[in-house]
Amino acid sequence: MQRLDGYIARPLTQRSRAPQACRRCRQSKSKCDASHPACERCMRYNRSCEYTRNTRDRRMDRREERRAHVALANRVRQLEVQLASATQHPNAFDDNEASPAGHGAHTTASPTGSRNFPPYYPLGHANPASQPVPEPSADAIATGVFDDHADNADNADIGYFGASSNHAFFWSLTSSLEELDKRQPDNQKLPTLKFVASSAPRRLPLPPLRTITSDTYAAMQDDAFPGRERAIELLNRFFDTIAVVHPYVGKSVLLREIDVIELRTGTWQSCSPSMQALLNIVFAYALATYEDGASEPFYRRALGLLDERGLYKPAVESSLLLLASFQQNSQRAMESVTTLFRAVKAAYQIGVHSPSSYAKLGWRDQELRSALWFAVVHTDRLIGSGLGRPFLIPEQHVRIRPFDMMRLDADSLDHDYAASKSNTLFFHQVIKIDQLLGSTVDLIHESNMTLTHTLSLSELVPYIMDLLRRLEHIEEKMSPFNLLLSSSNISTWTSCDLTLRRHDIVLTLYHYRAAMLIFAPLLLAVLGYVSKPTASSESNIHVNIAMSLLRSYLQTIDNFHNLLCRVLVLQRSFLKCNAVWWLCNYMMVSINLHLFGFWVISTNSTDLVSLGVDGQDIEILMRHALEMLKSVGGSSIMSRKAHRCLQRYLDVFTSHGRRMSTQCGHTQAVVTDGQASESWSYSFPPMGIDTSREAWESNMDLLAGLRAEDFLGTDFFAMGYNISDFDATGFI
16 A cells, blocks of 8 residues: 555565665665665655664675685685696796785686686675775874884884974983983993884784674664663763863753754754764763773764864864864874864864954853863863974964953853853863963974974073963962872872862863973983083083972972872772873873983982982882883873883893993882882972972873784783774874
8 A cells, every 4th residue: 555655555574684674665675774874765755764773684694604615615726726736847836826925816727627716805805915005093103203113214204293292302312312322431331222122022922803793893883872861871971070171061952952862763863963973972972981981983973973074063163172182082192183173173163263253142152152262272282282283273362361251250040050160160270271381382392393492501491480480370379279289188088089179180280281391391401411511501500400490390290190199099080081091191101201311310410419319219210100101001002112111221221230320239129010009108308499290292102112013912011902993093
């Protein structure tokens, strides 16, 4: 019987392939699956196309299996024919034909007249030999800087990393080591850097890859709308964790969108692509806060929905900002650079950068738009200072005053707004630190337009003093928050205290990051002075001031290490739940690099002002910090490479009497895994200058000439991890 809309109602067929088709079109075998979400018939009559997702058809699996067996049998016959012919005519074949790698190029006729079949490749899988080798990702390329053949022209271009990055710091550090080596007698030469980088086995046996069945693959790809109940649960999780430090997404808007989806069709097609992208990245970030959260399908869907050709809206801007943060905290920092480009483009297109665009808006809209703009600036400062890139948004373009647009004293009965007041206050303090980060990179890192620092100590010290005064002023104006700049502040805390004081902790981490960014060029300048004392024309006054400042910075590193130890002991998921894993991971790489620089200074500068501790104490602190780096980094290949490289450097330079110092009889310190999460037992003398905190820098997926497979399996240098999707697609 035919209905008025042209649809013919017929009994549904029971064919085995029918579940892959639309429920209205099963009898026509129309393919309608996740790759083709709407079949032609439903599109013609403007119907919502519903389908049942299931695993692969068993009949199709059996057919593929039969084809594979036939192909294998054919290949066996080919090899038998070649073997028999080679026995009779030893010179009839060349080596390439007999090798497995050369099969399929050409075949030899069987002397018995049997048929030769071409090699079979399953449907959808082309001949691997004919496929182009895929280009490595930017994250993977960055890791090749310390390969054994890094000086080869083919591997030299790893991308640009400016003066504020960890890459640049490591290059300057190794240059200082080479200069120190030139001053050593011939019988006391230090190990070359290439020897240090290649003093361990290069290749380790690969473990078997994890088997992915059709059931698990279907579960991994399940990015369908999770239903209202599950969606509300994920939304609440997001606003209880990530949104606390990213307060530029409105909860009421997302709740209303979820209700609309549920009332219409219960599928993603019920809302616009921009809202789909925002909801998907929110769900992905919420799932990422769990230890076993399956966030990848939602992340991939959000990535695909953010089309560059589409019209930019505030929802798209929010999605791009969350996407960049998600990429940073899921080992995809280099990918987040591209996302940042798009976020800046969207901000300028929407006009959130222009004060005149706020004139006709209500205060709530003004607050939302200004929060988006400062979130873009924050992301730009975070990525630019970390990866050593010039800022995309210059300081003169930031003309909006946050206190004019983000009204903290507005009277409102809106419960959501009242609850977010603390988050907005927190964001104000982050904006202040972002302004200092921008000034620091422009003043003493030369806007990341160079790879090395060119300022002398006499030029650098006044800048450092001014930036430290500004940092101290920010600390004084931090009310109602309190920075945790002493380990005694949290020694008696419990896990509940972390949740209640999360704003204080995150602001303290950003404060440490700013301090590290300020002190890094000063440390390199003193290293240059120590490695080339005869070529330096620095005055003793500036050198002594620099050493006094570095002495206070060493105390800052100790405080940061103790804070992070306590946080991880109380709540290991804190870094994920507050979107600061990437920040802490990079800061741990940075402080290990800086501690190695401190160790070099302490063991080679007998005529400088003392740092307050000797080289052995600094070495012990560095070994604690190395273990903490491994604990924070987890499965990050970057962290493992950085840990292994710096561990080997420290071991080699402190062993066999080659400590680059006049001290002898030193016993190498050993730090166990259990001690890694404990506070350092050594204390520094009180400082006369209350300056501290670190900076953060760039991804160090670079440190060491190791391949990804070196860290797989369960061997001595391995981590016990197999290849994961994150490891394979983005190492940073």
